[in-house]
Amino acid sequence: MTSSEDAVTGQPRARRRLKQPRELVMAAAMTAIAERGLAELTLVGLGREVGMSSGHVLYYFGSKDELLLQTLEWSEEQLGAQRRALLSRPLPARERLDLVVDHYLADGHRDPHWVLWSEVWTRSQLGEEGLRRQLALELAWHRDLVALLAEGVSRGEFRATDPERFSVRLRALLDGFGTHLVVGLPGTDREAVLGHVREFLQDGLYAPPA
Numbered sequence: 297m298t299s300s301e302d303a304v305t306g307q308p309r310a311r312r313r314l315k316q317p318r319e320l321v322m323a324a325a326m327t328a329i330a331e332r333g334l335a336e337l338t339l340v341g342l343g344r345e346v347g348m349s350s351g352h353v354l355y356y357f358g359s360k361d362e363l364l365l366q367t368l369e370w371s372e373e374q375l376g377a378q379r380r381a382l383l384s385r386p387l388p389a390r391e392r393l394d395l396v397v398d399h400y401l402a403d404g405h406r407d408p409h410w411v412l413w414s415e416v417w418t419r420s421q422l423g424e425e426g427l428r429r430q431l432a433l434e435l436a437w438h439r440d441l442v443a444l445l446a447e448g449v450s451r452g453e454f455r456a457t458d459p460e461r462f463s464v465r466l467r468a469l470l471d472g473f474g475t476h477l478v479v480g481l482p483g484t485d486r487e488a489v490l491g492h493v494r495e496f497l498q499d500g501l502y503a504p505p506a
Contacts, residue, residue, distance in 0.1 A: 438467065
């Protein structure tokens with residue numbers, strides 16, 4: 297290791313220093329979007345929050361759309377690491393599925409991860425490349441769910457079902473309820489939503505076929 301390398305990572309120190317400002321900007325962007333919405337987010341205001349000019353923000357991201365996409369990818373990277381930790385626990389497939397469902401759903405009104413996700417998904421300016429990158433994030437959840445469902449079926453913990461099709465339906469259900477939670481739809485609370493999801497899993501996955 298040379299004197300210019302970090303003792304923990306072995307990476308050049310300059311490269312490691314450059315990473316922190318990007319994360320500060322992305323964390324600030326996610327908080328600002330959750331609190332005030334995307335319409336109120338400006339590069340000037342964001343730079344002011346993290347102590348840099350809008351020019352520096354542009355230097356790191358190039359455009360507001362790229363900032364949003366990278367912030368969403370950064371957010372999903374954190375969620376993905378947590379999801380993989382849950383999936384690796386030495387528990388039955390059913391218990392791990394319950395943990396992943398709880399992890400997937402919004403915590404409640406204005407959940408920062410979900411507000412960011414919904415704001416980015418509704419932007420039409422992101423173009424084909426932006427949609428491709430968003431789809432890649434969705435497919436990461438899908439692949440992990442499919443693998444867990446297939447494991448549960450193979451071990452006899454779940455009834456025989458097509459893991460691909462069931463994952464699509466389950467994620468659609470979670471996305472719908474999650475949207476209700478994050479916008480604060482009156483009469484919607486997290487425990488009630490989890491109850492609906494448990495019923496769906498009980499009827500379609502856990503209960504023996506009639």
